[in-house]
Amino acid sequence: MNNNTPVTPRPLRHLGNDVRHRVLSAAQLREHGVAAARAAAQCRPGGPWQQLLPGVYLLHPGPPTSEERLHAVLLYAGRPGPEAAKGVPAQPGSSPGGRPGSSSRSAPPARSSARPSSPYGGVMVTGLAALALHGFGSTPGLRELDLIDVLVPRTRRLRSTAFARLIRAHALPRPELVTGVPVAPVARAVADAVAELSDAAAVRALLTEAVRGGHCEPASVVRELSQARLLARPHVVDAVDALLAEGRSLAEGRLYEMVRTYALPEPVWNVDLALPGGPHLGGVDAYWPEQAVAVELDTRAPRLGGPGGPQDDDAVWTEYARKREHLERLGVTVLHLTPRKLRESLEQQAMVVGTALAAADERDPAAYVVVLPR
Structure with missing residues (x-):
């Protein structure tokens, strides 16, 4: 074999039974012998494929399902950037496209339970999409969300695009796997969701469900809101006061029960x-x-x-x-x-x-x- 010997493509006919096969990155397609030019040709108007996000392809022409959108966002955000390839360590300061104040966020180091070969590279869904996966009833369903938030290392040079909104963090929390999808812990997901909400009733509903539903304790939510510098917003402070009252009431009820x-x-x-x-x-x-x-x-x-x-x-x-x-x-x-x-x-x-x-x-x-x- 020499450098001119064509790579034998791995067959694509089995793809389509699983979301991980219906949505593939350019790198994964190359593993199947599909070059970039062929992938682009497949995505022409009327073609059998479509490009959902830069470097991420949907291998059917119909609208993507919620699961396919989630997988596409994670593949897009999780692909290693130039800084990862060169081994550049994280440096203090903000990154292009980062949320104001995100550089000050700190959390335990990421210890993803996903396999080392995971195509997601340690990133995870957060915000309203994560809360929907956690089973929140006060959030819109995944199909109703125009944007899917995903937590990425702050050195990642990708930008938000289409339905993928990147939120940069100095250190990623340990994700939880929900139906095989890496998802931010509830308290962190709540804070990332609240950062994008201006409606006081919606903020209060999220905080109340987080505690009343037994997803997390008030202290962990308040800590994440504080680290995100959201407690200067009056509607968030009002919701936190209600949250603390709710948390204390629930704790008293459990004490009586005990x-x-x-x-x-x-x-x-x-x-x-x-x-x-x-x-x-x-x-x-x-x-x-x-x-x-x-x-x-x-x-x-x-x-x-x-x-x-x-x-x-x-x-x-x-x-x-x-x-x-x-x-x-x-x-x-x-x-x-x-x-x-x-x-x-x-x-x-x-x-x-x-x-x-x-x-x-x-x-x-x-x-x-x-x-x-x-």
């Missing part, structure tokens, strides 16, 4: 504690006076980009710690339960509370405290 489902003694709910004739000690969500055990829901949600920044969260945490230390010096056991733990491991949290109640007889008697309704 006590009753696992037959724990009934506490007094939502009370303030104080020394007799002395200072106020703080409020707790549940208190067992005979055992001197208190439960406090940790529903803090830091607004890292809002007024006061991280200092606000530090101040809140300092107050939490001060209250806990004061109560424990008085002999009161304080348990901090998070909404996530109550949602994911209710039985385990019931065991933690039950153990603290059972251990009360082995501890020194606690100081007398006054229980006041909130």
